Amino acid sequence: MSEKTSDKNRTELQDLGEFGLIDRLTQGVELTQKSTVLGVGDDAAVVSNGGLSTLIAKDLLLEGVHFDLSYAPLQHLGYKAVTVNISDIVAMNGHCHQVLVGIGLSNRFSLEAVETLYEGIQFACKQYGVDLVGGDTTSSQSGLVLSVTAVGSVDPERLVTRSGAQTGDLICVTGNLGAAYLGLQVLAREKQVFLENSEMQPQLEGFEYIVKRQLTAEARVDLVHWFEQQNILPTAMIDLSDGLASDLLHICKASKAGARIYQEKLPIDPVATDAALEFKMDPTTCALNGGEDYELLFTISQDHYQLLETHPDISIIGHVTESDQGADLVLRSGEFTPLKAQGWNHFH
Amino acid sequence: MSEKTSDKNRTELQDLGEFGLIDRLTQGVELTQKSTVLGVGDDAAVVSNGGLSTLIAKDLLLEGVHFDLSYAPLQHLGYKAVTVNISDIVAMNGHCHQVLVGIGLSNRFSLEAVETLYEGIQFACKQYGVDLVGGDTTSSQSGLVLSVTAVGSVDPERLVTRSGAQTGDLICVTGNLGAAYLGLQVLAREKQVFLENSEMQPQLEGFEYIVKRQLTAEARVDLVHWFEQQNILPTAMIDLSDGLASDLLHICKASKAGARIYQEKLPIDPVATDAALEFKMDPTTCALNGGEDYELLFTISQDHYQLLETHPDISIIGHVTESDQGADLVLRSGEFTPLKAQGWNHFH
Numbered sequence: 001m002s003e004k005t006s007d008k009n010r011t012e013l014q015d016l017g018e019f020g021l022i023d024r025l026t027q028g029v030e031l032t033q034k035s036t037v038l039g040v041g042d043d044a045a046v047v048s049n050g051g052l053s054t055l056i057a058k059d060l061l062l063e064g065v066h067f068d069l070s071y072a073p074l075q076h077l078g079y080k081a082v083t084v085n086i087s088d089i090v091a092m093n094g095h096c097h098q099v100l101v102g103i104g105l106s107n108r109f110s111l112e113a114v115e116t117l118y119e120g121i122q123f124a125c126k127q128y129g130v131d132l133v134g135g136d137t138t139s140s141q142s143g144l145v146l147s148v149t150a151v152g153s154v155d156p157e158r159l160v161t162r163s164g165a166q167t168g169d170l171i172c173v174t175g176n177l178g179a180a181y182l183g184l185q186v187l188a189r190e191k192q193v194f195l196e197n198s199e200m201q202p203q204l205e206g207f208e209y210i211v212k213r214q215l216t217a218e219a220r221v222d223l224v225h226w227f228e229q230q231n232i233l234p235t236a237m238i239d240l241s242d243g244l245a246s247d248l249l250h251i252c253k254a255s256k257a258g259a260r261i262y263q264e265k266l267p268i269d270p271v272a273t274d275a276a277l278e279f280k281m282d283p284t285t286c287a288l289n290g291g292e293d294y295e296l297l298f299t300i301s302q303d304h305y306q307l308l309e310t311h312p313d314i315s316i317i318g319h320v321t322e323s324d325q326g327a328d329l330v331l332r333s334g335e336f337t338p339l340k341a342q343g344w345n346h347f348h
Numbered sequence: 349m350s351e352k353t354s355d356k357n358r359t360e361l362q363d364l365g366e367f368g369l370i371d372r373l374t375q376g377v378e379l380t381q382k383s384t385v386l387g388v389g390d391d392a393a394v395v396s397n398g399g400l401s402t403l404i405a406k407d408l409l410l411e412g413v414h415f416d417l418s419y420a421p422l423q424h425l426g427y428k429a430v431t432v433n434i435s436d437i438v439a440m441n442g443h444c445h446q447v448l449v450g451i452g453l454s455n456r457f458s459l460e461a462v463e464t465l466y467e468g469i470q471f472a473c474k475q476y477g478v479d480l481v482g483g484d485t486t487s488s489q490s491g492l493v494l495s496v497t498a499v500g501s502v503d504p505e506r507l508v509t510r511s512g513a514q515t516g517d518l519i520c521v522t523g524n525l526g527a528a529y530l531g532l533q534v535l536a537r538e539k540q541v542f543l544e545n546s547e548m549q550p551q552l553e554g555f556e557y558i559v560k561r562q563l564t565a566e567a568r569v570d571l572v573h574w575f576e577q578q579n580i581l582p583t584a585m586i587d588l589s590d591g592l593a594s595d596l597l598h599i600c601k602a603s604k605a606g607a608r609i610y611q612e613k614l615p616i617d618p619v620a621t622d623a624a625l626e627f628k629m630d631p632t633t634c635a636l637n638g639g640e641d642y643e644l645l646f647t648i649s650q651d652h653y654q655l656l657e658t659h660p661d662i663s664i665i666g667h668v669t670e671s672d673q674g675a676d677l678v679l680r681s682g683e684f685t686p687l688k689a690q691g692w693n694h695f696h
Contacts, residue, residue, distance in 0.1 A: 009458075009460055010458040010459075010460060011458055011459035011460060012455065012458065012459070013453065013455055013457065013458070013459060013462070013487075014455060016459060021459070021462065021485055022485050024459065024463070025462065025463065025466050025485070026480075029470070029479075029480050030479075031479045031481070032477065032479060033445040033446060033477070033478070033479045035445050035446070035501065036445065036446055036479045036481055038481070039479060039480070039481040039482065040480065040481060040482050040483070042482075044482065045446060045448060045481035045482040045499075047402070047445070047446055047481070047499055048399075049397060049399045049400040049401075049402050049501045050398060050399020050400055051396075051397040051398020051399040052397040052398055053397075054395070054397055054402050054499075056404070056446075056448060056481070056482065056497065056499055057482070058406075058448050058450055058482065058483060058484055058495070058497050059450070059484050060450040060451075060452055060484045060486050060493065060495055062452050062486060062487075062488050062489065062490075062493060063489070064489035064490070065452075065486060065487055065488060065489055066486070097381040097383050097384065097395070098381060098383070098384055098393060098395055098404075100393060100404060100406050100497070102406055102407070102408040102495055103408075104408055104410050104413075104493070105361065107360065107361055107362060109361060110357075110358040110359055110360065110361070111358075111359035111360070111361060111364060111369070111372065112357055112358060112359060114361070114369065114373065115372070115373065118373050122377070129380065129381070130381070131377075131378075131379045131380060131381045131384045131387060132374075132377050132387070132388065133379070133384055133386070133387040133388060133393035133395070133404070134387065134388050134390075134392065134393040134404065134405070134406065135388070135406060136406055136407050136408045137366060137369055137370050137373070138366070138408050138410060138413060138414070139361075139410075139413055140410050140413060141410065141411070141412035141413055141490070141491065142410075142412070142489070142490030142491055143489065143490055145408065145410060145452070145493055145495075147406070147408055147450055147493075147495035149404065149406050149448070149497045151393075151395055151402075151404055153383065153397045
């Protein structure tokens with residue numbers, strides 16, 4: 001096999017992790033095209049062809065890594081595959097207009113199953129006012145492969161990247177955190193119960209909200225409109241796919257800044273708290289590292305403090321510091337604990 | 349498993365084939381966005397944001413379906429994954445400026461292997477003057493997954509789709525046909541020999557050209573420049589990924605036209621002819637259905653006949669007819685045989 005090299009020259013991917021691998025692979029990337037406004041390292045690439053800037057984001061969803069078909073209904077999966085990509089466009093403060101969908105299928109799928117998947121894709125397109133304009137359908141020798149590309153636009157003056165956070169800016173987050181991760185724990189537990197005794201029906205009562213947060217995802221397009229209406233701009237923004245800690249560290253790295261966030265300010269839904277306690281997990285850890293919330297994390301000038309306070313779904317969770325101060329969580333006890341990037345480390 | 353339905357309601361994907369599946373899935377797709385110029389059904393989607401039209405194409409390459417790592421070196425694979433997507437932009441008469449690359453990897457790959465793949469990707473970017481601006485890296489539980497999105501632009505007045513072929517237009521093709529397919533046959537045979545006796549070294553002498561055509565691919569950007577220099581426009585164009593027969597039928601369907609092409613006019617390299625004979629295959633069949641040539645197939649007004657004759661790498665292979673005349677190959681014997689779409693039918 002051509003990918004084999006002698007052990008001496010072999011570096012294992014799990015020793016690098018996702019972010020290490022991306023850093024390593026992209027360090028030699030040079031940009032030469034006049035129309036390239038922004039390349040790798042943000043939620044979406046930015047391209048200019050004379051008018052509005054074009055935003056392009058792409059995400060790969062692989063069976064067994066990003067989803068488990070034994071509990072992710074195909075319709076939900078199609079919906080989520082589209083919305084998480086729209087979320088990347090939203091994270092640049094842009095409007096998504098088009099998506100392209102590539103699907104790799106094995107013959108264990110029937111036409112009806114594929115149509116169910118497509119219904120979810122088309123429902124998401126309808127919900128978000130987005131056109132499905134292309135893609136690719138092929139067979140797969142292994143699991144289901146979903147590859148979505150989202151295309152959007154933004155007035156160049158309203159583009160928000162990860163790199164503009166300034167010392168003293170407020171750190172804000174929309175919605176609540178950790179719910180999608182805890183929904184996954186509930187689903188995984190019920191799958192285990194079912195595998196041990198197929199007579200058992202899944203017990204999801206009381207957990208519907210967090211299960212829904214896991215199985216579908218919504219892109220916060222409402223925030224892009226709200227920023228526009230209020231005529232304000234975040235200084236940096238990212239969508240929460242990897243988890244608050246990792247994603248805040250992405251902003252810190254890109255902005256060459258530090259951050260201080262407060263445990264008591266983290267928005268956690270009561271259902272998520274209950275689930276965390278049932279699984280003997282710390283709700284704060286789930287909020288920091290859970291991932292897949294697809295809420296927006298942004299930094300913004302303190303001048304907008306009062307306005308932000310009026311928004312029912314925005315929490316101010318901390319502030320931006322100098323980079324040499326690092327990125328910390330301040331516990332309820334007053335102690336400081338450094339934030340750590342977890343990200344997806346599937347390479348094991 | 350959620351994708352299982354009762355047999356009565358189950359339609360097998362292999363009964364539909366790739367094109368049937370795509371037709372079925374995209375029949376309900378509506379376009380609502382002002383900026384969408386062209387949606388599914390061509391080589392790339394077309395989006396307008398006020399200036400030049402933006403072209404977006406995406407292709408999924410899956411291990412075991414589109415490539416076999418036992419004979420496709422990773423560097424070549426990375427190169428080809430980029431160039432086949434640039435080829436889709438070229439097929440719209442556009443210029444490619446950016447690519448995004450999504451990679452799904454399992455831990456059987458080392459960092460060095462992934463870097464080799466990336467070298468091929470970056471080499472293709474350099475060769476074609478294209479920026480790598482984003483993507484996604486994730487783990488895969490099964491084989492290697494490569495998902496490339498190419499972004500380009502075109503002056504709206506120079507956009508060429510599949511749908512403009514007119515009765516009487518010339519049908520032209522660049523380069524030669526069937527070489528990539530026959531290169532694959534050589535590689536597959538040598539793999540078999542190796543599996544039976546690992547002492548055997550692969551015998552590729554004499555076949556280097558067609559093996560190269562299989563392992564790499566070049567996008568015909570030179571033609572886009574030539575059309576510009578000559579100030580002429582094809583009426584319809586497509587790149588040859590599925591094979592001449594399938595791809596010409598795509599043009600016929602989109603243009604509501606028929607076609608007549610001539611066996612004696614099909615450009616086939618002598619090495620490909622030799623290989624076909626060695627494999628007891630008909631060179632014409634390989635040229636018609638081989639696929640992966642990534643040459644351009646286009647229709648163009650007869651007014652340009654003399655100019656086209658001066659181009660050393662364009663063959664005029666036939667002409668466009670009324671749609672009720674169907675699409676035929678005229679054999680050397682004078683007999684007519686209808687063209688059939690083969691495409692990729694991996695669903696078995």
